[in-house]
Amino acid sequence: MNEQQATKRAEEIIHQAVDGMSPKPKLERIGPEPVGACIARDDGGPDNRLQVSLAYKLTGVPGSEAKSLVRQARDAWVKLGYKFQSSDADWSKPFPHVNMRTEPDDFWMDAITGVVNRATGEGLASVGVTSPCFPRSTSDQSTADSTAFHRTQVDEHAEQLALAHSSRIYDALHVRHAPAQEGDGTSVYRDAEGTYVHHAWSTQPLTEEETVQAMARVQTYLERAGWTVRHVPAGTGVTALIARNVEDESVTQIAPSTTGALRVAVTTPVSPEKSASS
Template sequence: MKPNRITSIIVLLCAAVAITACGSQQGGNGNGAKKSRQATMDEQQASARAEEIVHQAVEGMSPKPSLKRTGLRPLGACIARDDGGPDDRVQYRLTYQLTGVPGSEAKSLVRQARDAWVKLGYKFQSQDGDWSDPFPSVSMRTEPDDFWMTALTGVVDRAKGEGLAAISVTSPCFASNQGSTADPASFLRTQADEHARQLALAHSSRIYDALRVRHAPAPAGDGVSAHQESEDAFVHHAWSTLPLTEEETTQAMARVRTYFETTGWSVRHIPTATGAPALIARNARDGSVARIAPSSTGAVRAGVTTPVPPEQPAGT
């Protein structure tokens, strides 16, 4: 796989972790003021605050990295529907790669981001990162405005211990005033796009079979969508199960983990605010990344992101 494709997968993994975190951020503590802030936020305010959180993490870093913003569309459908809010809400998601430093410094940059956020009084989602891991991640949230962020080390060269640090920030859900009705699947035009779409759907089907629980009706924002990251394109498929009991969730997550491990996926556990860890898995054969995450409603949310293979010149 090309190096730029590897870094794109790392960024998508970081974004997936951030979305996993947001899967229960709206669970609500009865704080009416929090709901009011979410209702009155707009894209400009969400963007400015997300940028501020990133720069708070990066400002004092040594060595000083350069910020490379991803090409993923920052404004998207609200993933965190656990508070019963309207389905036409949106969230702002901002992701940066921390470039221009040796790969051996990636772990240090993630830890420095954690330290900067702790000094500002921001809270861990559930626990601190595992700093014995050569490629750690940490997920936190701001108070009182409830932005959620992840600093993550993606693996570039495991044998050499080299990684790529990235930071992703996701806003609370807020009302959209853009009224876009474009069908994301309409962007899938080429044979390569359709191949990636079929792969993503096939992976989702196998994951569904492994979970062995019924899926829920698809809300707005779920289904197949397309993303562009620099020169690379990806197809994403998202869906949810029906609400489960705690025991059913534990059993379903164990079954899907076994499926990943016995079929050659590499699996990583990510802490979430629900207390039950999410699973991030990568398929080495086609580069797909899957994210399986319990939510505070009891539903298990699933997402599969598959890279679109580059078009081959005619006659090759």
């Protein structure tokens, strides 16, 4: 599999969930970049594989339909023979989420709801698909080289936002951070769509129970703070979280690793207006 094939298959799985929905929603892309380093391996060794991760918010329908849209996504995937990661969603909850995978090609997907208005109980729905890891080709390497993280002068406002988000996530996890390693710290990402400040760090190794508890704490914080949260595969017993801040469009990824540490990354877009005025 290559990037083009993985993207095409991920889009197909999303449309399998969405195209038959009633009322019919519109797809609004979440996150700046679908292709990135594979997060299924994070043991400190070299890994040049890539992974496609696509997520869309379902818009243009009443927030009260969010739960129904998630159920419809579940039904469409079940009809195609796709499997639950563990069990079906708890439909007694106001905002259930579904985690499934395809067979035999093993794409992971989710359909989730988040809170829009706590007073009325309305929510929003999103669907996401993450591909298996695949080898980086020569063309993939060229793309990665042109969009790689690198040290440069960063926009101060975006950097402050990214660091502030990292600090709040650290407080929510309530575990110690590990000494800085290669790839940690603040850097800048550029692609065809814009410029992004990126901040990455790790926690100290945790037990499985500590990991589950920490991930539950940070998910609760993110949802209460208005982030749109979804689950993606991480190659461990606990799925990773990817969340998007609806106000400043920051994206955070919190991923359990094979070493027991949690890898945290926050990516914040640089505002063209603020860059022009700085």
